[in-house]
Amino acid sequence: xxxPAPIEYERATSVDHAIGLLERLGEEARLIAxxxxxxxxxxxxxxxxxxxxxxxxxxxxxxxxxVGPTEVRIGAMxxxxxxxxxxxxxxxxxxxRDAERVIADPPVRNRGTLGGALxxxxxxxxxxxxxxxxDASCVIRGTGGERLVSMDDFHxxxxxxxxxxAEMLIEVRxxxxxxxSSAYAKVDRRAGDWAVTAAGAAIWLDDHDAIADAxxxxxxxxxxxxxxxxxxxxxxxxxxxxxxxxxxxxxxxAQCRPVTDSRGSADYKRHLAGELxxxxxxxxxxxxxxxxxx
Amino acid sequence: MEITLTVNGEQxxxxxxxxxxxxxxxxDELGLTGTHWGCDTSNCGTCVVLYDDEPVKSxxxxxxxxxxxxxxxxxxxxxxxxxxxxxxxxxxxxxxxxGFCTSGMLMSARALLDRDPDPDEHxxxxxxxxxxxxxxGYASIVRSIxxxxxxxxxxx
Numbered sequence: 001x002x003x004p005a006p007i008e009y010e011r012a013t014s015v016d017h018a019i020g021l022l023e024r025l026g027e028e029a030r031l032i033a034x035x036x037x038x039x040x041x042x043x044x045x046x047x048x049x050x051x052x053x054x055x056x057x058x059x060x061x062x063x064x065x066x067v068g069p070t071e072v073r074i075g076a077m078x079x080x081x082x083x084x085x086x087x088x089x090x091x092x093x094x095x096x097r098d099a100e101r102v103i104a105d106p107p108v109r110n111r112g113t114l115g116g117a118l119x120x121x122x123x124x125x126x127x128x129x130x131x132x133x134x135d136a137s138c139v140i141r142g143t144g145g146e147r148l149v150s151m152d153d154f155h156x157x158x159x160x161x162x163x164x165x166a167e168m169l170i171e172v173r174x175x176x177x178x179x180x181s182s183a184y185a186k187v188d189r190r191a192g193d194w195a196v197t198a199a200g201a202a203i204w205l206d207d208h209d210a211i212a213d214a215x216x217x218x219x220x221x222x223x224x225x226x227x228x229x230x231x232x233x234x235x236x237x238x239x240x241x242x243x244x245x246x247x248x249x250x251x252x253x254a255q256c257r258p259v260t261d262s263r264g265s266a267d268y269k270r271h272l273a274g275e276l277x278x279x280x281x282x283x284x285x286x287x288x289x290x291x292x293x294x
Numbered sequence: 295m296e297i298t299l300t301v302n303g304e305q306x307x308x309x310x311x312x313x314x315x316x317x318x319x320x321x322d323e324l325g326l327t328g329t330h331w332g333c334d335t336s337n338c339g340t341c342v343v344l345y346d347d348e349p350v351k352s353x354x355x356x357x358x359x360x361x362x363x364x365x366x367x368x369x370x371x372x373x374x375x376x377x378x379x380x381x382x383x384x385x386x387x388x389x390x391x392x393g394f395c396t397s398g399m400l401m402s403a404r405a406l407l408d409r410d411p412d413p414d415e416h417x418x419x420x421x422x423x424x425x426x427x428x429x430x431g432y433a434s435i436v437r438s439i440x441x442x443x444x445x446x447x448x449x450x
Contacts, residue, residue: 105424
Protein backbone atom coordinates (compact mmCIF):
# COMPACT_ATOMS: atom_id res chain seq x y z
CA UNK A 1 0.00 0.00 0.00
CA UNK A 2 1.46 3.31 -1.10
CA UNK A 3 0.66 6.16 1.25
CA PRO A 4 2.32 9.58 1.49
CA ALA A 5 4.19 10.47 4.68
CA PRO A 6 2.25 12.64 7.15
CA ILE A 7 1.65 16.17 5.90
CA GLU A 8 -0.03 19.39 6.87
CA TYR A 9 -2.52 20.68 4.32
CA GLU A 10 -3.55 24.24 3.49
CA ARG A 11 -5.74 25.67 0.77
CA ALA A 12 -4.78 28.85 -1.03
CA THR A 13 -7.53 31.28 -1.94
CA SER A 14 -5.49 33.47 -4.30
CA VAL A 15 -2.09 33.50 -6.01
CA ASP A 16 -0.74 35.96 -3.45
CA HIS A 17 -2.12 33.83 -0.61
CA ALA A 18 -0.37 30.78 -2.06
CA ILE A 19 2.94 32.63 -2.34
CA GLY A 20 2.50 34.01 1.19
CA LEU A 21 1.89 30.50 2.52
CA LEU A 22 4.99 29.19 0.74
CA GLU A 23 7.07 31.98 2.19
CA ARG A 24 5.74 31.47 5.70
CA LEU A 25 5.95 27.67 5.66
CA GLY A 26 9.47 27.58 4.20
CA GLU A 27 11.32 25.16 1.96
CA GLU A 28 9.37 22.09 3.10
CA ALA A 29 6.15 23.39 1.58
CA ARG A 30 5.04 22.42 -1.92
CA LEU A 31 2.20 23.57 -4.13
CA ILE A 32 -0.18 20.88 -5.31
CA ALA A 33 -2.31 21.41 -8.42
CA UNK A 34 -3.58 18.33 -10.28
CA UNK A 35 -1.35 16.20 -8.09
CA UNK A 36 -0.68 13.57 -10.74
CA UNK A 37 3.08 13.98 -10.52
CA UNK A 38 3.53 15.04 -6.90
CA UNK A 39 1.20 12.53 -5.21
CA UNK A 40 2.79 9.49 -6.91
CA UNK A 41 6.20 10.80 -5.87
CA UNK A 42 4.96 11.31 -2.32
CA UNK A 43 3.60 7.77 -2.24
CA UNK A 44 7.01 6.46 -3.27
CA UNK A 45 8.60 8.83 -0.69
CA UNK A 46 10.64 10.38 -3.47
CA UNK A 47 9.05 13.67 -2.41
CA UNK A 48 8.46 14.31 1.28
CA UNK A 49 7.06 17.79 1.74
CA UNK A 50 5.88 18.71 5.25
CA UNK A 51 3.18 21.04 3.95
CA UNK A 52 0.98 20.93 0.90
CA UNK A 53 -0.57 24.14 -0.36
CA UNK A 54 -3.54 23.13 -2.50
CA UNK A 55 -4.05 25.63 -5.33
CA UNK A 56 -7.04 23.96 -6.99
CA UNK A 57 -9.31 26.74 -5.76
CA UNK A 58 -7.30 29.07 -8.02
CA UNK A 59 -8.60 27.24 -11.08
CA UNK A 60 -11.06 30.03 -11.89
CA UNK A 61 -8.28 32.62 -11.65
CA UNK A 62 -5.56 30.71 -13.49
CA UNK A 63 -7.39 28.62 -16.07
CA UNK A 64 -7.65 30.42 -19.40
CA UNK A 65 -6.48 30.47 -23.00
CA UNK A 66 -6.27 34.03 -24.32
CA VAL A 67 -5.37 34.28 -27.99
CA GLY A 68 -4.12 37.74 -28.94
CA PRO A 69 -2.73 39.04 -32.25
CA THR A 70 0.91 38.51 -31.27
CA GLU A 71 0.74 36.23 -28.24
CA VAL A 72 -1.20 33.40 -26.65
CA ARG A 73 -1.45 33.45 -22.87
CA ILE A 74 -2.36 30.28 -21.01
CA GLY A 75 -3.03 30.16 -17.28
CA ALA A 76 -0.89 27.71 -15.33
CA MET A 77 -3.92 25.94 -13.80
CA UNK A 78 -5.42 25.14 -17.21
CA UNK A 79 -6.02 21.41 -17.15
CA UNK A 80 -4.92 18.98 -19.87
CA UNK A 81 -8.50 18.37 -20.84
CA UNK A 82 -9.14 22.09 -21.27
CA UNK A 83 -6.06 22.39 -23.49
CA UNK A 84 -7.24 19.40 -25.52
CA UNK A 85 -10.74 20.78 -26.00
CA UNK A 86 -9.83 24.41 -26.76
CA UNK A 87 -10.69 25.03 -30.43
CA UNK A 88 -9.23 28.52 -30.14
CA UNK A 89 -5.86 27.09 -29.08
CA UNK A 90 -5.95 24.33 -31.71
CA UNK A 91 -6.54 26.92 -34.42
CA UNK A 92 -3.38 28.87 -33.64
CA UNK A 93 -1.19 26.14 -32.07
CA UNK A 94 -2.38 22.71 -33.32
CA UNK A 95 0.64 21.13 -31.59
CA UNK A 96 -1.25 21.36 -28.28
CA ARG A 97 -4.12 19.18 -29.45
CA ASP A 98 -1.72 16.71 -31.09
CA ALA A 99 0.14 16.37 -27.78
CA GLU A 100 -2.85 16.37 -25.46
CA ARG A 101 -4.42 13.47 -27.36
CA VAL A 102 -1.48 11.30 -26.31
CA ILE A 103 -0.85 12.61 -22.79
CA ALA A 104 -1.97 10.04 -20.21
CA ASP A 105 -5.70 9.27 -20.33
CA PRO A 106 -9.04 11.05 -19.82
CA PRO A 107 -9.27 10.79 -15.98
CA VAL A 108 -5.67 11.98 -15.60
CA ARG A 109 -6.24 14.79 -18.10
CA ASN A 110 -9.21 15.90 -15.99
CA ARG A 111 -6.80 16.74 -13.16
CA GLY A 112 -3.31 17.48 -14.48
CA THR A 113 -2.38 21.07 -15.32
CA LEU A 114 -0.04 22.88 -17.71
CA GLY A 115 1.85 24.52 -14.84
CA GLY A 116 2.19 21.26 -12.96
CA ALA A 117 3.53 19.50 -16.04
CA LEU A 118 6.17 22.16 -16.70
CA UNK A 119 7.22 22.43 -13.04
CA UNK A 120 7.60 18.65 -12.72
CA UNK A 121 10.34 19.01 -15.38
CA UNK A 122 10.27 15.34 -16.26
CA UNK A 123 12.58 14.83 -19.27
CA UNK A 124 9.89 12.72 -20.95
CA UNK A 125 7.08 15.17 -20.34
CA UNK A 126 5.23 16.31 -23.46
CA UNK A 127 4.09 19.86 -22.73
CA UNK A 128 7.65 20.96 -21.98
CA UNK A 129 8.54 19.89 -25.53
CA UNK A 130 5.48 21.68 -26.87
CA UNK A 131 6.39 24.91 -25.06
CA UNK A 132 10.06 24.63 -26.10
CA UNK A 133 9.00 24.13 -29.71
CA UNK A 134 6.79 27.21 -29.55
CA ASP A 135 9.50 29.37 -27.92
CA ALA A 136 7.26 29.97 -24.92
CA SER A 137 8.09 32.01 -21.85
CA CYS A 138 6.99 31.37 -18.28
CA VAL A 139 5.63 34.03 -15.94
CA ILE A 140 6.87 33.33 -12.41
CA ARG A 141 5.45 35.33 -9.52
CA GLY A 142 7.05 35.74 -6.11
CA THR A 143 6.77 38.16 -3.24
CA GLY A 144 8.95 40.64 -5.14
CA GLY A 145 6.80 40.65 -8.26
CA GLU A 146 6.89 38.79 -11.58
CA ARG A 147 9.68 37.65 -13.86
CA LEU A 148 9.58 36.22 -17.35
CA VAL A 149 11.78 33.19 -18.10
CA SER A 150 12.20 31.52 -21.49
CA MET A 151 11.66 27.77 -21.75
CA ASP A 152 15.38 27.42 -22.52
CA ASP A 153 16.18 28.79 -19.07
CA PHE A 154 13.17 27.36 -17.20
CA HIS A 155 14.53 23.84 -16.74
CA UNK A 156 17.87 23.58 -14.96
CA UNK A 157 18.07 19.78 -14.81
CA UNK A 158 15.85 16.72 -14.59
CA UNK A 159 12.95 17.49 -12.22
CA UNK A 160 14.46 20.91 -11.51
CA UNK A 161 13.32 24.37 -12.58
CA UNK A 162 14.24 27.97 -11.82
CA UNK A 163 11.02 28.43 -9.81
CA UNK A 164 12.16 29.34 -6.28
CA UNK A 165 10.53 28.03 -3.11
CA ALA A 166 8.29 31.06 -2.54
CA GLU A 167 7.47 31.46 -6.21
CA MET A 168 4.78 30.16 -8.49
CA LEU A 169 4.46 29.65 -12.23
CA ILE A 170 1.26 31.48 -13.12
CA GLU A 171 1.18 31.81 -16.90
CA VAL A 172 2.77 30.60 -20.12
CA ARG A 173 3.14 33.03 -23.03
CA UNK A 174 3.57 31.87 -26.60
CA UNK A 175 4.54 34.27 -29.38
CA UNK A 176 2.30 34.17 -32.47
CA UNK A 177 4.02 34.86 -35.76
CA UNK A 178 2.35 35.02 -39.18
CA UNK A 179 2.18 32.04 -41.54
CA UNK A 180 3.16 29.50 -38.95
CA SER A 181 1.92 26.15 -37.76
CA SER A 182 3.03 23.27 -35.59
CA ALA A 183 2.69 19.54 -34.92
CA TYR A 184 3.55 16.87 -32.34
CA ALA A 185 4.19 13.16 -32.60
CA LYS A 186 5.03 10.58 -29.98
CA VAL A 187 5.98 6.94 -29.92
CA ASP A 188 4.90 5.17 -26.75
CA ARG A 189 4.67 1.54 -25.71
CA ARG A 190 0.95 1.61 -24.99
CA ALA A 191 -1.90 4.14 -24.79
CA GLY A 192 -1.23 6.87 -22.24
CA ASP A 193 2.35 5.90 -21.46
CA TRP A 194 5.34 8.20 -21.26
CA ALA A 195 7.13 8.79 -24.54
CA VAL A 196 9.83 6.45 -25.78
CA THR A 197 10.63 9.55 -27.80
CA ALA A 198 8.45 12.45 -28.90
CA ALA A 199 9.01 15.45 -31.13
CA GLY A 200 7.34 18.80 -31.61
CA ALA A 201 7.97 21.02 -34.60
CA ALA A 202 6.90 24.51 -35.60
CA ILE A 203 7.49 26.26 -38.89
CA TRP A 204 6.94 29.79 -40.19
CA LEU A 205 6.91 30.73 -43.88
CA ASP A 206 8.03 33.97 -45.47
CA ASP A 207 6.31 35.88 -48.31
CA HIS A 208 8.00 33.65 -50.90
CA ASP A 209 6.90 30.42 -49.18
CA ALA A 210 10.44 29.69 -48.01
CA ILE A 211 11.12 28.79 -44.37
CA ALA A 212 11.38 31.98 -42.31
CA ASP A 213 12.02 30.01 -39.14
CA ALA A 214 11.57 26.51 -37.71
CA UNK A 215 11.91 25.00 -34.26
CA UNK A 216 12.08 21.47 -32.90
CA UNK A 217 11.64 20.25 -29.31
CA UNK A 218 12.29 16.64 -28.33
CA UNK A 219 11.14 14.69 -25.27
CA UNK A 220 12.82 11.73 -23.56
CA UNK A 221 16.17 12.00 -25.33
CA UNK A 222 18.16 14.04 -22.83
CA UNK A 223 18.29 15.22 -19.22
CA UNK A 224 15.68 17.85 -20.09
CA UNK A 225 13.47 18.72 -22.99
CA UNK A 226 15.80 19.13 -25.92
CA UNK A 227 15.51 22.15 -28.14
CA UNK A 228 17.59 21.76 -31.31
CA UNK A 229 18.70 25.26 -32.36
CA UNK A 230 20.93 23.71 -35.06
CA UNK A 231 17.76 22.63 -36.89
CA UNK A 232 16.51 26.22 -36.87
CA UNK A 233 19.82 27.45 -38.27
CA UNK A 234 19.87 24.81 -40.99
CA UNK A 235 16.29 25.41 -42.13
CA UNK A 236 16.07 29.22 -42.15
CA UNK A 237 15.85 30.51 -45.71
CA UNK A 238 15.49 27.03 -47.24
CA UNK A 239 12.67 25.86 -49.48
CA UNK A 240 10.35 23.41 -47.73
CA UNK A 241 11.21 19.99 -49.17
CA UNK A 242 11.79 16.37 -48.28
CA UNK A 243 15.53 17.12 -48.40
CA UNK A 244 15.05 19.84 -45.79
CA UNK A 245 13.12 17.51 -43.46
CA UNK A 246 15.74 14.82 -44.02
CA UNK A 247 18.52 17.22 -43.05
CA UNK A 248 16.63 18.39 -39.96
CA UNK A 249 15.99 14.79 -38.88
CA UNK A 250 19.65 13.87 -39.18
CA UNK A 251 20.65 16.93 -37.14
CA UNK A 252 18.08 16.12 -34.43
CA UNK A 253 19.26 12.49 -34.27
CA ALA A 254 22.87 13.59 -34.00
CA GLN A 255 22.28 16.32 -31.41
CA CYS A 256 20.05 14.48 -28.92
CA ARG A 257 21.45 12.48 -25.99
CA PRO A 258 19.21 9.47 -25.33
CA VAL A 259 20.08 6.72 -22.87
CA THR A 260 19.10 3.07 -22.98
CA ASP A 261 16.35 2.20 -20.50
CA SER A 262 13.25 0.02 -20.18
CA ARG A 263 11.50 2.04 -22.89
CA GLY A 264 14.12 1.41 -25.56
CA SER A 265 17.75 1.49 -26.58
CA ALA A 266 19.63 4.72 -27.17
CA ASP A 267 19.98 3.78 -30.85
CA TYR A 268 16.24 3.24 -31.23
CA LYS A 269 15.44 6.56 -29.55
CA ARG A 270 17.95 8.32 -31.77
CA HIS A 271 16.26 6.77 -34.79
CA LEU A 272 12.87 7.97 -33.49
CA ALA A 273 14.22 11.49 -32.86
CA GLY A 274 15.18 11.72 -36.51
CA GLU A 275 12.02 10.17 -37.89
CA LEU A 276 9.62 12.12 -35.65
CA UNK A 277 11.44 15.37 -36.43
CA UNK A 278 10.92 14.72 -40.14
CA UNK A 279 7.27 13.82 -39.69
CA UNK A 280 6.34 16.75 -37.47
CA UNK A 281 8.16 19.30 -39.63
CA UNK A 282 6.34 17.92 -42.69
CA UNK A 283 2.96 18.13 -40.93
CA UNK A 284 3.66 21.61 -39.56
CA UNK A 285 4.61 22.80 -43.06
CA UNK A 286 1.50 21.24 -44.63
CA UNK A 287 -0.65 22.98 -42.04
CA UNK A 288 1.11 26.33 -42.51
CA UNK A 289 0.70 26.04 -46.30
CA UNK A 290 -2.96 25.12 -46.03
CA UNK A 291 -3.53 28.18 -43.88
CA UNK A 292 -1.85 30.40 -46.46
CA UNK A 293 -4.03 28.97 -49.22
CA UNK A 294 -7.24 29.48 -47.26
CA MET B 295 -8.37 17.63 9.91
CA GLU B 296 -12.13 17.79 9.45
CA ILE B 297 -13.43 17.58 5.90
CA THR B 298 -16.94 17.84 4.49
CA LEU B 299 -17.84 16.70 1.01
CA THR B 300 -20.81 15.33 -0.87
CA VAL B 301 -20.71 11.62 -1.64
CA ASN B 302 -23.54 10.12 -3.67
CA GLY B 303 -25.74 13.10 -2.91
CA GLU B 304 -25.21 13.07 0.84
CA GLN B 305 -23.04 15.45 2.78
CA UNK B 306 -20.48 13.62 4.90
CA UNK B 307 -18.08 15.03 7.48
CA UNK B 308 -15.13 13.09 8.85
CA UNK B 309 -11.96 13.78 10.79
CA UNK B 310 -9.12 12.43 8.60
CA UNK B 311 -5.37 12.57 8.19
CA UNK B 312 -4.37 15.08 5.51
CA UNK B 313 -2.47 12.33 3.70
CA UNK B 314 -5.51 10.07 3.32
CA UNK B 315 -6.24 9.24 -0.30
CA UNK B 316 -9.78 9.59 -1.60
CA UNK B 317 -9.99 5.88 -2.53
CA UNK B 318 -9.25 4.86 1.08
CA UNK B 319 -11.61 7.52 2.42
CA UNK B 320 -14.44 6.05 0.34
CA UNK B 321 -13.64 2.43 1.17
CA ASP B 322 -12.43 2.58 4.75
CA GLU B 323 -14.17 5.63 6.23
CA LEU B 324 -17.48 5.36 4.39
CA GLY B 325 -17.56 1.62 3.70
CA LEU B 326 -18.19 2.20 -0.01
CA THR B 327 -16.14 -0.75 -1.20
CA GLY B 328 -17.62 -0.74 -4.70
CA THR B 329 -14.77 1.58 -5.66
CA HIS B 330 -11.81 -0.75 -6.05
CA TRP B 331 -8.24 -0.09 -5.10
CA GLY B 332 -5.82 -1.45 -7.65
CA CYS B 333 -2.41 -0.38 -8.85
CA ASP B 334 -2.00 2.64 -6.55
CA THR B 335 -0.14 4.43 -9.36
CA SER B 336 -2.97 5.99 -11.43
CA ASN B 337 -2.45 3.45 -14.19
CA CYS B 338 -5.16 0.81 -13.84
CA GLY B 339 -8.25 2.98 -13.39
CA THR B 340 -10.27 0.62 -11.23
CA CYS B 341 -10.55 3.40 -8.61
CA VAL B 342 -12.24 5.83 -11.02
CA VAL B 343 -15.05 7.84 -9.43
CA LEU B 344 -16.87 10.93 -10.65
CA TYR B 345 -15.53 14.14 -9.15
CA ASP B 346 -17.78 17.09 -9.94
CA ASP B 347 -19.28 14.84 -12.65
CA GLU B 348 -16.00 13.94 -14.37
CA PRO B 349 -13.93 10.74 -13.98
CA VAL B 350 -10.82 10.91 -11.80
CA LYS B 351 -8.55 8.27 -10.34
CA SER B 352 -9.31 8.36 -6.63
CA UNK B 353 -5.92 6.87 -5.71
CA UNK B 354 -4.34 10.11 -6.89
CA UNK B 355 -6.57 12.62 -5.11
CA UNK B 356 -6.32 13.41 -1.41
CA UNK B 357 -9.58 13.21 0.51
CA UNK B 358 -8.70 16.70 1.79
CA UNK B 359 -8.62 17.99 -1.79
CA UNK B 360 -12.13 16.63 -2.35
CA UNK B 361 -13.57 18.68 0.53
CA UNK B 362 -16.33 20.90 -0.78
CA UNK B 363 -16.64 18.82 -3.93
CA UNK B 364 -19.14 16.31 -5.23
CA UNK B 365 -18.08 12.66 -5.49
CA UNK B 366 -20.16 9.93 -7.07
CA UNK B 367 -19.32 6.23 -6.78
CA UNK B 368 -20.64 3.04 -8.36
CA UNK B 369 -23.04 2.59 -5.41
CA UNK B 370 -25.00 5.58 -6.69
CA UNK B 371 -25.74 4.17 -10.15
CA UNK B 372 -28.63 1.95 -9.13
CA UNK B 373 -31.69 3.93 -8.12
CA UNK B 374 -34.69 2.52 -6.27
CA UNK B 375 -33.83 -1.04 -7.22
CA UNK B 376 -33.39 -0.21 -10.91
CA UNK B 377 -29.95 -0.57 -12.43
CA UNK B 378 -28.43 2.24 -14.47
CA UNK B 379 -28.44 1.48 -18.23
CA UNK B 380 -24.64 1.10 -18.15
CA UNK B 381 -24.98 -1.58 -15.49
CA UNK B 382 -27.68 -3.30 -17.53
CA UNK B 383 -25.45 -3.08 -20.60
CA UNK B 384 -22.62 -4.86 -18.79
CA UNK B 385 -25.09 -7.63 -17.88
CA UNK B 386 -26.59 -7.87 -21.36
CA UNK B 387 -23.30 -7.88 -23.23
CA UNK B 388 -21.06 -9.75 -20.80
CA UNK B 389 -19.01 -6.66 -19.99
CA UNK B 390 -17.22 -8.32 -17.10
CA UNK B 391 -15.68 -11.56 -16.01
CA UNK B 392 -13.78 -11.13 -12.73
CA GLY B 393 -15.37 -7.74 -12.08
CA PHE B 394 -12.31 -6.01 -10.68
CA CYS B 395 -12.21 -3.21 -13.27
CA THR B 396 -15.99 -2.96 -13.55
CA SER B 397 -16.85 -0.17 -11.13
CA GLY B 398 -14.30 2.16 -12.71
CA MET B 399 -15.46 1.20 -16.20
CA LEU B 400 -19.08 1.86 -15.23
CA MET B 401 -18.29 5.32 -13.89
CA SER B 402 -16.30 6.33 -16.99
CA ALA B 403 -19.13 4.96 -19.15
CA ARG B 404 -21.72 6.95 -17.21
CA ALA B 405 -19.70 10.18 -17.53
CA LEU B 406 -19.18 9.58 -21.25
CA LEU B 407 -22.89 9.03 -21.95
CA ASP B 408 -23.82 12.07 -19.85
CA ARG B 409 -21.68 14.20 -22.14
CA ASP B 410 -22.17 12.34 -25.40
CA PRO B 411 -25.31 10.17 -25.52
CA ASP B 412 -24.39 8.63 -28.88
CA PRO B 413 -20.62 8.05 -28.95
CA ASP B 414 -18.91 6.16 -31.77
CA GLU B 415 -16.68 3.19 -31.01
CA HIS B 416 -13.48 5.24 -31.09
CA UNK B 417 -14.90 7.70 -28.56
CA UNK B 418 -15.89 4.84 -26.26
CA UNK B 419 -12.43 3.28 -26.49
CA UNK B 420 -10.82 6.66 -25.81
CA UNK B 421 -13.05 7.21 -22.76
CA UNK B 422 -11.93 3.93 -21.16
CA UNK B 423 -8.33 4.14 -22.36
CA UNK B 424 -7.12 4.93 -18.84
CA UNK B 425 -8.55 1.70 -17.48
CA UNK B 426 -7.21 -1.82 -17.67
CA UNK B 427 -9.28 -4.99 -18.04
CA UNK B 428 -7.39 -8.28 -18.09
CA UNK B 429 -10.39 -10.50 -18.83
CA UNK B 430 -12.54 -9.27 -21.66
CA GLY B 431 -10.18 -7.88 -24.28
CA TYR B 432 -12.39 -4.77 -24.08
CA ALA B 433 -14.65 -5.80 -26.99
CA SER B 434 -17.51 -6.79 -24.71
CA ILE B 435 -17.05 -3.66 -22.59
CA VAL B 436 -17.35 -1.51 -25.70
CA ARG B 437 -20.49 -3.45 -26.70
CA SER B 438 -21.91 -2.97 -23.19
CA ILE B 439 -21.50 0.79 -23.41
CA UNK B 440 -23.00 0.76 -26.90
CA UNK B 441 -25.96 -1.15 -25.47
CA UNK B 442 -26.40 1.51 -22.79
CA UNK B 443 -26.23 4.27 -25.41
CA UNK B 444 -28.93 2.49 -27.43
CA UNK B 445 -31.12 2.03 -24.33
CA UNK B 446 -30.97 5.37 -22.47
CA UNK B 447 -34.07 4.42 -20.49
CA UNK B 448 -32.70 0.97 -19.70
CA UNK B 449 -34.41 -2.33 -20.30
CA UNK B 450 -38.16 -1.95 -20.36
